[in-house]
Amino acid sequence: xxxxxxxxRDLDFFYGKKQIxxxxxxxxxxxxxxSLIGPSGCGKxxxxxxxxxxxxxxxGIKVNGNILYNKFNLYKEENSVVEIRKKIGMVFQKPNPxxxxxxxxxxxxxRVQGEKDKEKIKKIVRESLEKADLYDEVKNRLNSSAFSLxxxxxxxxxxxxxxxxxxxxxxxxxxxxxxxxxxxxKIEELLKKIKKEHTIIIVTHNMHQAKRISDYTCYLLDGKxxxxxxxxxxxxxxxxxxTKDYINGxxx
Amino acid sequence: xxxxxxxxxxxxxxxxFKIATFFSVVLLGFILxxxxxxxxxxxxxxxxxxMWNHQDITKGGIFPAIIGTLFLAVGVSIFSIPIGISTAIYxxxxxxxxxxxxLIKLSIRNLAGVPSIVYGxxxxxxxxxxxxxxxxxxxxxxxxxxxxxxWIITTSEEALKSVPNSFRExxxxxxxxxxxxxxxxxxxxxxxxMLTGSxxxxxxxxxxxxxxxxxxxxxxxxxxxxSAFDKFMALPYHLFILATQHSxxxxxxYALGTALVLIFLxxxxxxxMFVIRYKLRSxxxx
Numbered sequence: 001x002x003x004x005x006x007x008x009r010d011l012d013f014f015y016g017k018k019q020i021x022x023x024x025x026x027x028x029x030x031x032x033x034x035s036l037i038g039p040s041g042c043g044k045x046x047x048x049x050x051x052x053x054x055x056x057x058x059x060g061i062k063v064n065g066n067i068l069y070n071k072f073n074l075y076k077e078e079n080s081v082v083e084i085r086k087k088i089g090m091v092f093q094k095p096n097p098x099x100x101x102x103x104x105x106x107x108x109x110x111r112v113q114g115e116k117d118k119e120k121i122k123k124i125v126r127e128s129l130e131k132a133d134l135y136d137e138v139k140n141r142l143n144s145s146a147f148s149l150x151x152x153x154x155x156x157x158x159x160x161x162x163x164x165x166x167x168x169x170x171x172x173x174x175x176x177x178x179x180x181x182x183x184x185x186k187i188e189e190l191l192k193k194i195k196k197e198h199t200i201i202i203v204t205h206n207m208h209q210a211k212r213i214s215d216y217t218c219y220l221l222d223g224k225x226x227x228x229x230x231x232x233x234x235x236x237x238x239x240x241x242x243t244k245d246y247i248n249g250x251x252x
Numbered sequence: 253x254x255x256x257x258x259x260x261x262x263x264x265x266x267x268x269f270k271i272a273t274f275f276s277v278v279l280l281g282f283i284l285x286x287x288x289x290x291x292x293x294x295x296x297x298x299x300x301x302x303m304w305n306h307q308d309i310t311k312g313g314i315f316p317a318i319i320g321t322l323f324l325a326v327g328v329s330i331f332s333i334p335i336g337i338s339t340a341i342y343x344x345x346x347x348x349x350x351x352x353x354x355l356i357k358l359s360i361r362n363l364a365g366v367p368s369i370v371y372g373x374x375x376x377x378x379x380x381x382x383x384x385x386x387x388x389x390x391x392x393x394x395x396x397x398x399x400x401x402x403w404i405i406t407t408s409e410e411a412l413k414s415v416p417n418s419f420r421e422x423x424x425x426x427x428x429x430x431x432x433x434x435x436x437x438x439x440x441x442x443x444x445x446m447l448t449g450s451x452x453x454x455x456x457x458x459x460x461x462x463x464x465x466x467x468x469x470x471x472x473x474x475x476x477x478x479s480a481f482d483k484f485m486a487l488p489y490h491l492f493i494l495a496t497q498h499s500x501x502x503x504x505x506y507a508l509g510t511a512l513v514l515i516f517l518x519x520x521x522x523x524x525m526f527v528i529r530y531k532l533r534s535x536x537x538x
Contacts, residue, residue: 054425059348086427096418099441109426112436158422165427 002029005169005199006051011065013046013223015058020046021223024065028169028216033191033200035210035231038220039246044203047220048171050074051201052088053081069169086113089167093174095154097146097161102129102138105146105157109165124164132160133190152183159190163198170194172202176209188213207247211235219243287515291508299509304485306472309500314510316473320389320484321458321517323477327393328400328457333450335397336404340446343405344412345434357409364402371399372463380467390480392468396460400453407449411442444532451525455518461488471497487514 006028013021020043028034036044049055050067053074067074074084086109097105104111106125115121125142129135134156138149146157155175162170172191176184191200191213204210210217211231218228219242227234227243238244298313305312339360347353375395385391415438423433461469470483471493477484487510494507 052425054421057421057424082427082429085425090425092418092421092425094418096416096422098419098422098437108423108436109428112423112426112428112432161422161426 002032004028005030005069006201007066007068008047008050009066009068011047011050011063011067013043013050013055013064014062015046016060019223021050024223024225026218026225026228028199028201030199031195031197032215033195033202033213034216034218035214036201036203036218036220037205037207037210037246038226040205042220043223044220045173048173048201048203051169051171052085052090054085054090056081086165087167088169088171089162089165090171091155091158091162091173091175094178095151095158097149097154097157100146101143102146102149102157103142106160106164108161113165125160128160128164129157131163131190131194132156133186134160150183152179152186155179155183155187156190159187163194167198169199169201172200174203174205177205184209207235219246221246284515287508287511290505291510291512294502294505294509295512299506300513303474304472304490309494309498309506310502314485314487314490314513316476317485317487317490317510318513318517319476320469321487321514323389323484324393324396324464324486325454325458325521327389327480328396329450329454331393331397332400332404332453336401336450336453337408337446339401339405340408340412341434341438344409345430345438360402360405364406366399368399368460369462369466371395372466374398375463375467386481387466387468387470387483388481389468389477389484392464392484392486393480395463395467396457399460399463400457403453403456404446404450407452408442408446411445411449412438414445415441444528448525448529448532451521451528455521455525458518458521459488459514461486461492465489487517 004027008024008026011021011024012019024047026047036047038044046055050063051069051074055061055063063075065075069084069088098108100108103125106128107121110121110124126135129138134153137153138157141148146154149157155178159170159175176187179187188209191202194200202210202214214231216228217231217234219226219234219240221242227238227240229239234243235247238247244250298311300313300318301315302313304314304316343353343357347356372395375391375398379385379391379394380387383391385394419437419441420433423437424430428436464486468483469486469489471485471489473483473485491507491510491514494503494510500506
């Protein structure tokens with residue numbers, strides 16, 4: 001039996017007058033990888049961005065419904081966005097390291113939190129880079145610019161940066177869409193490894209990726225959840241005809 | 253055959269652009285060389301460091317005008333750079349994108365195009381008369397500051413816009429507040445651009461003549477301004493007086509010498525700007 005980490009109940013999302021998400025009910029389980037799949041524009045990224053309230057920065061949005069994280073309602077506590085984001089980290093579609101050194105990228109979250117202990121920062125940076133399978137590649141050039149890394153390395157750096165503040169949940173928004181298959185495989189391996197300590201929610205347009213790495217998969221279409229179940233079940237024995245059509249490539 | 257025509261066409265366009273470039277370079281070069289050749293003869297230590305002698309201009313120097321222009325540059329900087337940059341940060345990072353704020357941004361852009369003499373008139377009415385600053389260094393600094401503000405705001409906004417939003421998102425997603433994000437990510441990556449724009453604005457203000465005549469520049473002072481409420485001499489106005497109002501047979505040479513000093517000051521400022529921009533560019537990698 002797995003614990004539920006995040007519970008979404010009756011979630012509606014509006015951008016201006018346009019409704020993007022319709023009455024979403026969804027559970028994310030602790031220490032599992034859950035994939036959100038669906039065609040472009042189905043609302044999967046929007047749903048993901050509701051979970052750390054990144055949508056807040058877009059003007060003209062409205063959210064109805066509840067998202068419970070450890071029984072704590074993400075949308076009730078007005079002032080705790082910063083705390084939410086420390087607990088629920090995010091990795092973006094395009095690698096977006098800061099224009100600073102590799103070390104300073106990883107230590108950014110700690111410095112923002114006011115951590116002054118240099119030794120502690122060094123230790124956490126090293127651990128985070130190790131967890132993101134990047135340490136061996138960069139250990140001799142921690143002070144060079146993050147832009148000197150390849151795309152795949154940059155994305156792993158962004159994962160290390162997110163890991164450094166030890167989030168409980170990690171959200172990934174199509175993290176491999178800009179990467180080649182080898183870089184993608186590395187990231188998939190490391191996600192499987194770190195799920196022991198973190199709950200992982202990943203948006204992907206790549207069904208094979210969802211199949212390879214996730215324990216649970218949710219299929220969204222036009223802002224509605226069509227089907228949610230264990231990954232094997234969803235791909236091998238879809239209950240809904242729409243799901244079957246999508247995974248069989250009838251449309252997509 | 254078609255290919256030949258294309259090549260010919262290209263050559264014609266290329267030649268037109270080349271002639272235009274040649275023309276502007278020659279024109280600018282001619283002005284600079286003319287000023288240098290005619291003006292350099294009067295430049296000596298006495299000219300640069302002694303007080304103005306209105307009766308015999310060959311005996312005196314333009315020291316008070318140099319100091320006046322430098323004071324003015326400092327005054328304008330103190331007033332307009334902090335306010336301009338702060339305004340740009342508010343407009344770009346905090347202000348909601350609604351009709352009212354868009355109207356404000358549009359007005360600021362339009363203010364940048366208002367003729368400087370209009371600012372002079374405003375300064376005379378507001379700073380000199382209403383606020384009773386008198387015709388003074390302070391009134392002139394504030395007047396030129398107002399004139400420079402729209403320029404600094406606009407260029408600073410551009411600098412802020414050049415910082416990719418993905419940086420801001422990444423910082424916010426790591427639990428940074430908006431202020432922390434601005435302090436640690438946005439400002440370090442845009443300050444160079446903002447300062448470049450500011451310096452360019454200041455160097456334009458240094459060359460302004462029309463507005464300062466109305467609010468505090470004077471053509472003859474035999475002492476340096478002792479406080480912000482004193483009048484002052486300034487290089488561009490001094491230049492104007494020498495070129496048009498003075499009867500001395502040497503006044504033409506002395507006007508050109510003054511112009512040379514003014515150009516040198518403005519060039520030095522722009523050189524500083526180039527250094528900042530160069531350092532910035534070597535850092536920018538996204």
